[in-house]
Amino acid sequence: MTKPPDTPPGSDEALELLLGRLLQAGVLVAAAVVAIGGVYLLIVRGGERPAYTSFSGAGAALRSVGGILAEARALKADGIVQTGLLVLIATPVLRVAFSLFGFARQRDWLYVLLTLFVLTVLTAGLSGWQP
Amino acid sequence: MSYSVLALLLCAGSVVAGFLGALTGLGGGVVIIPLMTLALGIDIRYAIGASLISVIATSSGAAAAYVREGFTNIRIGMFLEVATTLGAVAGAVVAGHVSTAVIAVVFGLVLFSSGLQTFRATHDIAGAAVSSPAAVRLRLPGHYPDGGERQEYGVTGVAPGFGLMVVAGGLSGLLGIGSGAVKVLAMDRLMRIPFKVSTTTSNFMIGVTAAASAGIYVGRGYVVPELAMPVMLGVLAGSLIGSRVLVVTHSRILRRVFAWVIILLSLEMMYNGLAGRI
Numbered sequence: 001m002t003k004p005p006d007t008p009p010g011s012d013e014a015l016e017l018l019l020g021r022l023l024q025a026g027v028l029v030a031a032a033v034v035a036i037g038g039v040y041l042l043i044v045r046g047g048e049r050p051a052y053t054s055f056s057g058a059g060a061a062l063r064s065v066g067g068i069l070a071e072a073r074a075l076k077a078d079g080i081v082q083t084g085l086l087v088l089i090a091t092p093v094l095r096v097a098f099s100l101f102g103f104a105r106q107r108d109w110l111y112v113l114l115t116l117f118v119l120t121v122l123t124a125g126l127s128g129w130q131p
Numbered sequence: 132m133s134y135s136v137l138a139l140l141l142c143a144g145s146v147v148a149g150f151l152g153a154l155t156g157l158g159g160g161v162v163i164i165p166l167m168t169l170a171l172g173i174d175i176r177y178a179i180g181a182s183l184i185s186v187i188a189t190s191s192g193a194a195a196a197y198v199r200e201g202f203t204n205i206r207i208g209m210f211l212e213v214a215t216t217l218g219a220v221a222g223a224v225v226a227g228h229v230s231t232a233v234i235a236v237v238f239g240l241v242l243f244s245s246g247l248q249t250f251r252a253t254h255d256i257a258g259a260a261v262s263s264p265a266a267v268r269l270r271l272p273g274h275y276p277d278g279g280e281r282q283e284y285g286v287t288g289v290a291p292g293f294g295l296m297v298v299a300g301g302l303s304g305l306l307g308i309g310s311g312a313v314k315v316l317a318m319d320r321l322m323r324i325p326f327k328v329s330t331t332t333s334n335f336m337i338g339v340t341a342a343a344s345a346g347i348y349v350g351r352g353y354v355v356p357e358l359a360m361p362v363m364l365g366v367l368a369g370s371l372i373g374s375r376v377l378v379v380t381h382s383r384i385l386r387r388v389f390a391w392v393i394i395l396l397s398l399e400m401m402y403n404g405l406a407g408r409i
Contacts, residue, residue, distance in 0.1 A: 012273075016203060019205065020199060023194045026191060030188070031188070031364060035364060037360070038138075042135055045357070047134070048134045050137075050357065052177050054174060055177065062349075064349075064350065078357070081360045089345045091342075092341075095338070096209075108270075110269070111209060114210060114213055118209065118216050121216040121220060121343055124220070125219075125223070125346040125347055127346065
């Protein structure tokens with residue numbers, strides 16, 4: 001399917017295309033990091049017989065952004081995978097941040113406001129905010 | 132079962148889940164959670180964590196392809212994300228305070244009703260002819276390509292659609308699913324948005340909705356790398372294949388096939404929840 005040649009740079013269509021590419025790039029980076037960590041994980045832990053039938057939860061180091069990055073820096077397989085997952089979670093958040101600029105360029109202040117609100121809720125959730 | 136075998140099984144099942152999820156706009160979570168809990172006996176909290184990760188991958192991975200086709204409406208998406216993100220945070224908070232049996236039964240009920248809704252839809256809704264004043268003020272009406280022609284559509288039912296989206300977000304946060312079924316329901320039934328625009332915009336929104344509760348779930352230790360890794364990679368592969376098929380298939384047949392799968396899974400989920408096995 002070809003795009004009409006008269007897609008202006010500030011239009012909804014151009015913005016949609018940019019956002020689509022951003023999402024794709026974020027997912028590809030996340031998948032690559034998870035896959036690398038995953039292969040490593042299979043090599044070091046592939047023979048183990050873990051029980052996931054009862055819940056104990058991820059290790060404390062894998063529950064916060066700081067802890068996860070520290071594990072990855074120590075080149076631990078689970079830390080690398082979890083870092084990839086963080087990139088994945090951050091991708092839609094970045095998408096929302098980018099649409100903020102897009103709507104601002106169109107001087108669509110109503111949508112700038114709506115986007116800011118969504119971004120605030122997302123940041124609150126991501127920052128480990130627990131009520 | 133060794134971890135290698137478990138990872139392989141999870142990955143294979145996730146490919147199928149991602150494929151079906153992308154085709155129908157319902158997300159992979161509705162298949163992933165029954166697969167992990169019913170077939171592999173994994174604790175539902177781990178399943179919810181992995182599923183939530185997988186729906187972000189499904190949504191974001193397929194979005195790029197959909198956006199290129201011109202079906203996604205980002206204004207409808209952004210407006211309704213206000214509702215879904217608020218609901219998602221609330222749902223994730225509630226999830227920490229209820230038993231897994233309750234979550235299993237609610238999951239079964241949601242599955243069952245989405246199956247029924249999908250099954251009942253026997254025609255593609257062409258979209259509202261006239262937009263409501265609220266929809267026009269919010270600049271929601273749009274257009275999509277239809278055989279080389281530009282098909283305009285109106286939008287209506289903004290308030291009820293927004294309300295149902297809060298519920299959709301709540302279910303997403305509570306159950307770790309994309310709750311695409313409820314999102315599509317709100318858009319194509321209440322707001323009269325054409326089906327393909329509804330499914331692709333729903334898909335676009337699912338990632339943002341899931342990201343709103345993902346942070347809370349990581350903090351609670353529901354996201355374990357050993358399980359999330361094969362699920363995420365499998366779902367991503369499946370959804371990429373699925374998004375390429377969407378444009379050429381009839382949405383009606385798809386919905387019917389998927390409806391049956393969903394209804395059967397929902398009954399098993401509810402039974403297991405009530406029997407205290409989850």
